[in-house]
Amino acid sequence: MKNTAIVQTFLGPVIISEQDGFITELFFAEDTQLNAVNRITPLLKEAEKQLLEYLSGIRKTFDLKIAPQGTEFQKTVWSTLHRIPYGETRSYKQVAEIIGRPEASRAVGMANSKNPILILTPCHRILGTDGKLVGYAGGLERKKRLLELEKNYV
Known part of the structure; x- marks a missing residue:
């Protein structure tokens, strides 16, 4: 249930x-x-x-069991997001390189957009290659505020 x-x-x-x-x-x-x-x-x-x-800036990591539903590729991307330290960001290209698929930046972006467990799986820490805020299922203003929150408490 x-x-x-x-x-x-x-x-x-x-x-x-x-x-x-x-x-x-x-x-x-x-x-x-x-x-x-x-x-x-x-x-x-x-x-x-x-x-x-x-x-509220007290917690930097989560200690919860999660079970996101998605493809194996999506799960690989989401798993990689958990390794991005609090207060840091990566580009879609960097994540693609980390997972051994350097040509898959767009696929990483699509997997990011399908993340069913926002914040706990920190897709907000992914930026465009040029460092700009791009794409966030919760809206770019929320993404900006989450990144600012982490920057302030790092």
């Missing part, structure tokens, strides 16, 4: 879902999604606690 919590943050409401003891989704909610049924579990309480600690 999928359980869901809505968490109010300074970036707007966030929906976190868990199933079978794993976080499966974290995304910014649209107004129409705020009617989701809240079924709070101990894991969702812990996820909320850790998310709010992160957003």
Whole structure:
């Protein structure tokens, strides 16, 4: 059974879902999604606690079991994102090189855009090759604020 919590943050409401003891989704909610049924579990309480600690600059890493759903390539990209240190960024090209597919910058971008567990899987730390903010499922303003938050607390 999928359980869901809505968490109010300074970036707007966030929906976190868990199933079978794993976080499966974290995304910014649209107004129409705020009617989701809240079924709070101990894991969702812990996820909320850790998310709010992160957003207040207290937490630098997350200690939650996650199970993102995606292709093997997407999972490889998302796994690589977890190795980018707090307060640092990488380009799509750099991630493509890290995973041994230097020609796959666009595919890395597409995998990034499909990340189902925002913030916990830090796709906001990926920039364009020129260092510009590009693409973020939560919107570029939120991406900018997350990067500023990390820069301020590094």
